[in-house]
Amino acid sequence: MRRIETVAALRRYIAAAPRPIGLVPTMGALHAGHISLVDAARDDCRTVVVSIFVNPTQFAADEDLAQYPRPIDRDLAMLRDSVADAAFTPDAAEMYPPGFATTIAVGGPALPLEGAMRPGHFAGVATVVAKLLLAAAPDRAYFGQKDGQQVAVVRRLVRDLHIPVDIVVGPTVREPDGLAMSSRNVYLSPDQRAAAPAVHRGLLAARRRYVAGERDRAALEAACGQALAGVREITRIDYVALVDADTMAPWEGAGRPMLAVAVRMGATRLIDNLLLDGD
Amino acid sequence: MRRIETVAALRRYIAAAPRPIGLVPTMGALHAGHISLVDAARDDCRTVVVSIFVNPTQFAADEDLAQYPRPIDRDLAMLRDSVADAAFTPDAAEMYPPGFATTIAVGGPALPLEGAMRPGHFAGVATVVAKLLLAAAPDRAYFGQKDGQQVAVVRRLVRDLHIPVDIVVGPTVREPDGLAMSSRNVYLSPDQRAAAPAVHRGLLAARRRYVAGERDRAALEAACGQALAGVREITRIDYVALVDADTMAPWEGAGRPMLAVAVRMGATRLIDNLLLDGD
Numbered sequence: 001m002r003r004i005e006t007v008a009a010l011r012r013y014i015a016a017a018p019r020p021i022g023l024v025p026t027m028g029a030l031h032a033g034h035i036s037l038v039d040a041a042r043d044d045c046r047t048v049v050v051s052i053f054v055n056p057t058q059f060a061a062d063e064d065l066a067q068y069p070r071p072i073d074r075d076l077a078m079l080r081d082s083v084a085d086a087a088f089t090p091d092a093a094e095m096y097p098p099g100f101a102t103t104i105a106v107g108g109p110a111l112p113l114e115g116a117m118r119p120g121h122f123a124g125v126a127t128v129v130a131k132l133l134l135a136a137a138p139d140r141a142y143f144g145q146k147d148g149q150q151v152a153v154v155r156r157l158v159r160d161l162h163i164p165v166d167i168v169v170g171p172t173v174r175e176p177d178g179l180a181m182s183s184r185n186v187y188l189s190p191d192q193r194a195a196a197p198a199v200h201r202g203l204l205a206a207r208r209r210y211v212a213g214e215r216d217r218a219a220l221e222a223a224c225g226q227a228l229a230g231v232r233e234i235t236r237i238d239y240v241a242l243v244d245a246d247t248m249a250p251w252e253g254a255g256r257p258m259l260a261v262a263v264r265m266g267a268t269r270l271i272d273n274l275l276l277d278g279d
Numbered sequence: 280m281r282r283i284e285t286v287a288a289l290r291r292y293i294a295a296a297p298r299p300i301g302l303v304p305t306m307g308a309l310h311a312g313h314i315s316l317v318d319a320a321r322d323d324c325r326t327v328v329v330s331i332f333v334n335p336t337q338f339a340a341d342e343d344l345a346q347y348p349r350p351i352d353r354d355l356a357m358l359r360d361s362v363a364d365a366a367f368t369p370d371a372a373e374m375y376p377p378g379f380a381t382t383i384a385v386g387g388p389a390l391p392l393e394g395a396m397r398p399g400h401f402a403g404v405a406t407v408v409a410k411l412l413l414a415a416a417p418d419r420a421y422f423g424q425k426d427g428q429q430v431a432v433v434r435r436l437v438r439d440l441h442i443p444v445d446i447v448v449g450p451t452v453r454e455p456d457g458l459a460m461s462s463r464n465v466y467l468s469p470d471q472r473a474a475a476p477a478v479h480r481g482l483l484a485a486r487r488r489y490v491a492g493e494r495d496r497a498a499l500e501a502a503c504g505q506a507l508a509g510v511r512e513i514t515r516i517d518y519v520a521l522v523d524a525d526t527m528a529p530w531e532g533a534g535r536p537m538l539a540v541a542v543r544m545g546a547t548r549l550i551d552n553l554l555l556d557g558d
Contacts, residue, residue, distance in 0.1 A: 007441055099526070101387030102405070102439035108380030126381070135441040160381035162286055162414040247378070 001079060002086040007095075007135045010049075010088050014137055017047040017085070023138035023165075025129060028052040029069040029183035030078050033173035037142040038082045040170050044140060050079050051088040051132050053095060057103075058124030069183055088136065095131065104130050106160075109152035109248040113260055114271065117238055125150060126157045133163050141165050146172040146180050148258050148273040152248050172272070174200065180272045192265040195233035199261055202227035202240070203274040206259050210276040217242045217251055220276070224259060238262035238269070245275060280358060281365040286374075286414045289328075289367050293416055296364070297325040302417035302444075304408060307331040308348040308462035309357045312452035316421040317361045319449050323419060329358050330367040330411050332374060336382075337403030348462055367415065374410065383409050385439075388431035388527040392539055393550065396517050404429060405436050412442050420444050425451040425459050427537050427552040431527050451551070453479065459551045471544040474512035478540050481506035481519070482553040485538050489555040496521045496530055499555070503538060517541035517548070524554060 004010050014021065022041030026034050034050075041048045052075055059065035072089065079087050103123050110122035133141060143151050151169050158167055173181045178200030179193075188196060202224035209223045225240045239262050244255035251257045260273040283289050293300065301320030305313050313329075320327045331354055338344035351368065358366050382402050389401035412420060422430050430448050437446055452460045457479030458472075467475060481503035488502045504519045518541050523534035530536045539552040 011441075011443075099387060099435070100439050101385050101389070101435055103384045103386070104440075105382045105384060106380050107382070108378060110380070130440055134443070137443070156378070156380055160379050161383075161409055162290075164290075164413070164416070 001076070001084055003076065004086055004088045005090055005094065007090065010086075010135055013086060014049075017049075019047070020045045020139035021047040021049065021137070022140045022142060022168075023132065023136045024048070024050045024084075024142045025132050026050060026052055027054045027068065027183065028075045029071060029186075030075045031173075031181045031183065033144050033146060033170075033181040035078060035082050036173050037144060037170045038079065038084055040168060041140065041142050042083055044168070045138075047086070048084045049086045049088055049136055049138065050084045051090075051136070053088075053090055053128065053132075055095070055124055055128040056092055057096070057127060058121050060118055060120060063118070064184070064187075067187075069186060088132075095128065103127055104157065104161075106153050106156055109149065109156050109246070112248050113239055113241060113243070114149050114262070117262065122150075122153050126153060129154055130157060130161065130163065133158070133165050138165055140168050142168045142170060144170050144172060145275070146182065146272070148245065148260060148275075149248055152246055155246070178204075180270075182270070184268060184270075187268040188265060192233045192268065195231050196265065196270060198228055198231045198234065199263060199270055199272045202261060203259055203272060206242075207274055207276050210257065215253060220257075220259065224261060228261070228263060233265050234263045235266055236264040238264065242276075280355070280363055282355065283365055283367045284369055284373065286369065289365075289414055292365060293328075296328075299324045299418035300326040300328065300416070301419045301421060301447075302411065302415045303327070303329045303363075303421045304411050305329060305331055306333045306347065306462065307354045308350060308465075309354045310452075310460045310462065312423050312425060312449075312460040314357060314361050315452050316423060316449045317358065317363055319447060320419065320421050321362055323447070324417075326365070327363045328365045328367055328415055328417065329363045330369075330415070332367075332369055332407065332411075334374070334403055334407040335371055336375070336406060337400050339397055339399060342397070343463070343466075346466075348465060367411075374407065382406050383436065383440075385432050385435055388428065388435050388525070391527050392518055392520060392522070393428050393541070396541065401429075401432050405432060408433055409436060409440065409442065412437070412444050417444055419447050421447045421449060423449050423451060424554070425461065425551070427524065427539060427554075428527055431525055434525070457483075459549075461549070463547060463549075466547040467544060471512045471547065474510050475544065475549060477507055477510045477513065478542060478549055478551045481540060482538055482551060485521075486553055486555050489536065494532060499536075499538065503540060507540070507542060512544050513542045514545055515543040517543065521555075 022045030104126040178197040206224040245258040301324030383405040457476040485503040524537035
């Protein structure tokens with residue numbers, strides 16, 4: 001596996017690589033969720049590039065940029081095992097050199113939920129994703145449904161700017177007890193970790209109601225909320241919101257219903273979601 | 280010459296067109312300045328695409344969007360005469376369909392001068408230029424030095440987002456009396472039109488001082504300002520600013536010195552500039 005650290009070297013690599021090219025953008029601290037995306041790219045593409053970049057511009061000042069895990073040697077070993085062709089591992093000065101001055105702001109699907117809780121987060125995401133998509137020029141780029149709002153924002157970005165790439169979304173990969181895999185799960189204490197599957201139980205409770213025919217948004221949100229309400233380790237519920245999976249606007253009966261949840265356990269935020277009409 | 284009105288049709292056209300492809304982005308109301316860019320593209324490229332789109336998002340609410348000239352039949356005839364291969368003439372609903380939600384903001388070179396006088400202007404420019412560059416995927420894109428700050432903003436945008444295109448800049452084309460060609464010159468009354476070459480005279484006065492060895496920014500700006508001060512038809516001087524041509528920061532002796540001027544004659548703004556070390 002080739003390790004590439006500059007945009008110029010990535011460009012040269014890409015120019016000679018057999019197509020289709022698949023890109024899996026990550027912030028590293030890889031887990032089975034990321035690897036499922038690498039596997040999907042491996043199935044679809046002749047060249048698989050995985051980017052590892054802890055993008056500072058998508059963290060707010062009070063967030064966990066400094067502590068975010070960066071186990072680069074372990075990540076590279078996992079990518080070698082999953083037969084990625086190249087790892088693109090730029091540093092911040094490579095992505096944001098002196099004089100860098102461009103920000104891409106997405107409205108619409110980026111405004112509610114995480115957009116409201118994390119000001120500037122999706123501008124950071126949209127800008128770095130656009131840079132990665134334009135630098136690596138993949139035919140397909142792979143994102144996880146775990147970050148369902150990010151998927152909607154990236155789809156909007158790609159459509160609005162005519163970036164020539166297909167966005168492929170992989171299903172959320174979960175621990176055996178249902179907790180969605182996340183690089184941030186390592187922040188959880190043992191008690192928090194034991195309580196964390198409540199989020200998935202809440203999502204499943206809402207889905208059971210949906211499958212049984214319930215279509216009232218408030219009732220579906222409440223079915224999830226009830227599963228969270230009694231959990232002592234959940235110190236705050238940021239939102240439980242049934243939204244249209246494309247627009248992130250409140251679900252009104254048309255479009256795909258996505259139930260999105262964000263809770264805090266002390267200093268750690270957990271987000272998760274379920275497409276209620278999905279499998 | 281092919282007329283293309285949708286992004287999807289442009290994509291199909293581009294996929295089959297011989298490279299290199301040159302794109303000349305315009306707002307129509309074509310004049311000899313635009314045609315000089317088409318000629319330059321014709322010299323360099325196997326396929327020449329000219330876009331004509333009066334981009335609403337780069338006009339502020341109090342600006343001249345409604346009155347902006349749109350002589351489309353005349354424009355298309357001029358492009359046929361200059362042997363362009365295709366004219367891309369989308370309407371606003373094609374470029375900004377329902378749900379469109381993305382804005383590219385450039386800081387740095389977009390902040391002073393026109394950026395300060397026209398809030399939102401360069402975000403509109405950067406967004407539409409990015410869309411055109413990504414939709415048409417040209418090898419080279421052609422811009423006029425007349426809009427010197429726009430050139431700096433587009434260069435910054437392209438570098439920051441890794442858009443794979445070479446930016447080619449054509450010299451300002453002037454009327455015989457020195458007035459820079461502009462689609463907005465039609466707004467001038469006969470008296471204003473007669474007085475308008477004062478802007479170029481001011482720029483030339485500063486260049487003479489520069490060539491004679493003057494390197495003091497204030498003295499060079501003053502040499503230009505004096506040529507404007509006595510002109511009754513100039514109702515306001517928005518700025519006379521000697522800036523670094525790449526960063527648009529005040530020129531400090533390094534970098535290429537660009538003297539930029541914006542004046543108003545009644546409701547009409549004229550902008551012009553000169554690279555003091557150019558020919």
